[in-house]
Amino acid sequence: xxxxxxxxxxxxxxxxxxxxxxxxxxxxxxxxxxxxxxxxxxxxxxxxxxxxxxxxxxxxxxxxxxxxxxxxxxxxxxxxxxxxxxxxxxxxxxxxxxxxxxxxxxxxxxxxxxxxxxxxxxxxxxxxxxxxxxxxxxxxxxxxxxxxxxxxxxxxxxxxxxxxxxxxxxxxxxxxxxxxxxxxxxxxxxxxxxxxxxxxxxxxxxxxxxxxxxxxxxxxxxxxxxxxxxxxxxxxxxxxxxxxxxxxxxxxxxxxxxxxxxx
Amino acid sequence: xxxxxxxxxxxxxxxxxxxxxxxxxxxxxxxxxxxxxxxxxxxxxxxxxxxxxxxxxxxxxxxxxxxxxxxxxxxxxxxxxxxxxxxxxxxxxxxxxxxxxxxxxxxxxxxxxxxxxxxxxxxxxxxxxxxxxxxxxxxxxxxxxxxxxxxxxxxxxxxxxxxxxxxxxxxxxxxxxxxxxxxxxxxxxxxxxxxxxxxxxxxxxxxxxxxxxxxxxxxxxxxxxxxxxxxxxxxxxxxxxxxxxxxxxxxxxxxxxxxxxxx
DNA sequence: CCACTTGTATTGCAATCCGATGCACTTGCA
DNA sequence: TGCAAGTGCATCGGATTGCAATACAAGTGG
Numbered sequence: 001x002x003x004x005x006x007x008x009x010x011x012x013x014x015x016x017x018x019x020x021x022x023x024x025x026x027x028x029x030x031x032x033x034x035x036x037x038x039x040x041x042x043x044x045x046x047x048x049x050x051x052x053x054x055x056x057x058x059x060x061x062x063x064x065x066x067x068x069x070x071x072x073x074x075x076x077x078x079x080x081x082x083x084x085x086x087x088x089x090x091x092x093x094x095x096x097x098x099x100x101x102x103x104x105x106x107x108x109x110x111x112x113x114x115x116x117x118x119x120x121x122x123x124x125x126x127x128x129x130x131x132x133x134x135x136x137x138x139x140x141x142x143x144x145x146x147x148x149x150x151x152x153x154x155x156x157x158x159x160x161x162x163x164x165x166x167x168x169x170x171x172x173x174x175x176x177x178x179x180x181x182x183x184x185x186x187x188x189x190x191x192x193x194x195x196x197x198x199x200x201x202x203x204x205x206x207x208x209x210x211x212x213x214x215x216x217x218x219x220x221x222x223x224x225x226x227x228x229x230x231x232x233x234x235x236x237x238x239x240x241x242x243x244x245x246x247x248x249x250x251x252x253x254x255x256x257x258x259x260x261x262x263x
Numbered sequence: 264x265x266x267x268x269x270x271x272x273x274x275x276x277x278x279x280x281x282x283x284x285x286x287x288x289x290x291x292x293x294x295x296x297x298x299x300x301x302x303x304x305x306x307x308x309x310x311x312x313x314x315x316x317x318x319x320x321x322x323x324x325x326x327x328x329x330x331x332x333x334x335x336x337x338x339x340x341x342x343x344x345x346x347x348x349x350x351x352x353x354x355x356x357x358x359x360x361x362x363x364x365x366x367x368x369x370x371x372x373x374x375x376x377x378x379x380x381x382x383x384x385x386x387x388x389x390x391x392x393x394x395x396x397x398x399x400x401x402x403x404x405x406x407x408x409x410x411x412x413x414x415x416x417x418x419x420x421x422x423x424x425x426x427x428x429x430x431x432x433x434x435x436x437x438x439x440x441x442x443x444x445x446x447x448x449x450x451x452x453x454x455x456x457x458x459x460x461x462x463x464x465x466x467x468x469x470x471x472x473x474x475x476x477x478x479x480x481x482x483x484x485x486x487x488x489x490x491x492x493x494x495x496x497x498x499x500x501x502x503x504x505x506x507x508x509x510x511x512x513x514x515x516x517x518x519x520x521x522x523x524x525x526x
Numbered sequence: 527c528c529a530c531t532t533g534t535a536t537t538g539c540a541a542t543c544c545g546a547t548g549c550a551c552t553t554g555c556a
Numbered sequence: 557t558g559c560a561a562g563t564g565c566a567t568c569g570g571a572t573t574g575c576a577a578t579a580c581a582a583g584t585g586g
Contacts, residue, residue, distance in 0.1 A: 016536075017323040019574065021543065022288035026328050032352040041564065053545045056565075060280040065289050072486055074552095075563075079353035081382060084389050087350040088407025089295040090342040119344060126347050132394055143406050144351025223335055279567080282543070284574065304533065316576050319534075337583095338532075 024050055025058045029067065029079065038076030087143070096220070096229060097128060099263045104131060104231070107256045111249055116232040117220075118147070120158045123174060125149055125230065147209055150174045151183050153217030154230030156193045156203035161219050161227040167194060182207040202250050204242065212237050214245050218253040220260055231256055287313055288321045292330065292342065301339030350406070359483070359492060360391060362526040367392055367494070370519045374512055379495045380483075381410070383421045386437060388412055388493060410472055413437045414446050416480030417493030419456045419466035424482050424490040430457060445470040465513050467505065475500050477508050481516040483523055494519055 031039060031047040039047070045055035059077060062068040066082035091097055100117055108115040108131040118125040124146040149155035150171060159167050176185040184190050197203040205215045215234040222228035233249050294302060294310040302310070308318035322340060325331040329345035354360055363380055371378040371394040381388040387409040412418035413434060422430050439448040447453050460466040468478045478497040485491035496512050 015327075016574095017320045017534085018327065019284050019288065019320050019324040020572095021282050021284035021574080022321055022324045023328060025282065025285035025288065026325070026330065029349055029352075032356060033348060035352075035356070038356070040562085042562080051545055053547090054543085057280045057282050057543080058285055060565090061282040061285045062289070064278075064281065065286060067289065070564090078356050079349065081353075081384055081389055083349045083353040084382075084391065084407035085296060085409075086292055086342065086346045086407070087353075088405055088409070089292075089298075090344075090346040090350075091405045091407065093295060093298070093301070093341050119347075121344055126344055128347065142351055142354045144347035144349075144354065146348075146351070280565085283541095284543080303531085305531085314576055316578095317574080320574075323534090333533085 021058075024048065024054060025062060028055065028058045028062060029083075032079055038071045038078050040076045044077065091128065091143075094128070096222075096260075100220070100229075100231075100260045101129065103256045103259045104129060107231070107233070107252055110252050111233050113249075114232075114234045116154075116234070117229060118152075118154050118232065119229045120149070120155075120227055121146075123149055123170065125152055125154050125158075128229075148174065148176075148179075150176060150190055151179065151185075151205070151208045152230075152232070153203045153205035153208070153215040154219070154232045155217070156190070156197045156205065157217040157219040157230050158227040159194045160197035160203065161221060161225070167191070179209050180207050180211050182211070184208065200250070202246075202253055204246050206242060207237070214240055214242050216246060216249045216253055218257045220257055231260075284321075287311065287317060288325060291318065291321045291325060292346075295342055301334045301341050303339045307340065354391065354406075357391070359485075359523075363483070363492075363494075363523045364392065366519045366522045367394060370494070370496070370515055373515050374496050376512075377495075377497045379417075379497070380492060381415075381417050381495065382492045383412070383418075383490055384409075386412055386433065388415055388417050388421070391492075411437065411439075411442075413439060413453055414442065414448075414468070414471045415493075415495070416466045416468035416471070416478040417482070417495045418480070419453070419460050419468065420480040420482040420493050421490040422457045423460035423466065424484060424488070430454070442472050443470050443474050445474075447471065463513070465509075465516055467509050469505060470500070477503055477505050479509060479512045479516055481520045483520055494523075 027048045027050070028044055031044050041055055041059060042052060044050075044059065045052045048055065050058070059068055063070070063077075063080075066080050068077050069080035070076075071078055096119075097117070104115055104117055115131040116127055117129040118127045125148070127143060127145045127147075130143065147155075149158065159170065162170070171187045171190060178185050184193065193203060193205075202216055202218045205217065207213060208215070213234055214237050215232050217230045217232045219227040220229040220231065231253055233253060235245055235249075290311045290313070291307055294307050304318055304322060305315060307313075307322065308315045311318065313321070322331055326333070326340075326343075329343050331340050332343035333339075334341055359382075360380070367378055367380055378394040379390055380392040381390045388411075390406060390408045390410075393406060410418075412421065422433065425433070434450045434453060441448050447456065456466060456468075465479055465481045468480065470476060471478070476497055477500055478495050480493045480495045482490040483492040483494065494516055496516060498508055498512070
């Protein structure tokens, strides 16, 4: 498992406003990314490139504040409930989500399939709102989950609104590993999807993230016309013919996007 | 609007392991609790009892790390996407949620109403998993949202598993303001509900949080038999007779609780 | 148009955080 | 049974690091 890039040492150099202790504390919180179980003090120290002493103090502090906790068996540390308070504030105060929420609920009422809103963050699309339908996988239902931009309907729709050189940069830097046998990892093939998205105003993705899933995505544009997020609707190929899915869902997504952007 | 208690100065006294800078940084993040719009540097400083200089450096650092951002109009600061990464790690690594998730999905399939799981945090019940049904309000659907323990079905169910002196302490310290005209704020009335919950193994709440809503809650017990969370099912009084709701939903909730605790 | 806000930048001083070390305890292997 | 390596927790002197006062440019509202 590749350790995430937690190295903020470079940032620090020659930045008198940068508070090292705070940064290290946040690195401790971020150390849990990609991890599957509780982390011991030594592991936290290793993953953050911080000495055990410092890690001890930072963990101690985060613990007292309710952001970290010791596991029941005392063997390691995990994020604690305080994190959800931050989550709530983020979601609640996000202007885009405030505007989008009613429209998303309306959309879900109409399509009766899973509806998501994900935020564009360069290489990643970060799920911020999920309206499930029937069956659901596991972690996939969690807020904050991320999927790569290069292989999702929403990502394609977003890239369709970026200038070519930005698309090129994004694809060049992407870590393209296939999530399913059908995931497109060839830049040319992806560019083709983007071209289609530019024509249609939406993108249709077949089994890019999950086998048996068809997804239709539309981009949401921010103030200066730059794409900031995407709406997805996901259905099952056992119930939908792809073209039928597009015919039925695309207009509804388009209208939802319009109604969000018009506010 | 009452400012939340962000005063960690007391904790600090005589705790050599406490990292002040980190604590202050987290206080900055927590400063957004209860706020309805972006916060200026001065406001952040005021709400955290930190000098403007310090607030500036902390905000600067949090910004560089993606936890805070400047609003488009440059008028203030808001939590940024980095928060959702922490959220995802918290949700994903929480052992209870890992176990509960499949059972909750199953429950929702059966009842076709909104199903929630909320974590017991003393005075508050914090929503950690939400499976909406049809109509929904906005903030109400967000992860990390909290409702008071004293006036929710889940809170009553949880208190039913606490010894009396702890219930007394909780009610004594509760800030009981009615959320609807029917919210129970009389300790005696609440104790009665708790008594009923002890008999039934679940609690039924009528219009305690929202008018027109009926909710049934069951407590989830942790390792040593202490309540740690609750499951809720919420329906509309326009569609359900309360007793009918109980008859139909209670057994399903009970079974879900059992299946979660048995893991 | 002036007074007041906003975010940003600089700098000397000392408090704060750093990190090496050591302890008490549990776990697992021999 | 006993050693070794893991755990979290505690101590302490020194200098790095964050502190707070101050100043600046830009923008707002009266």
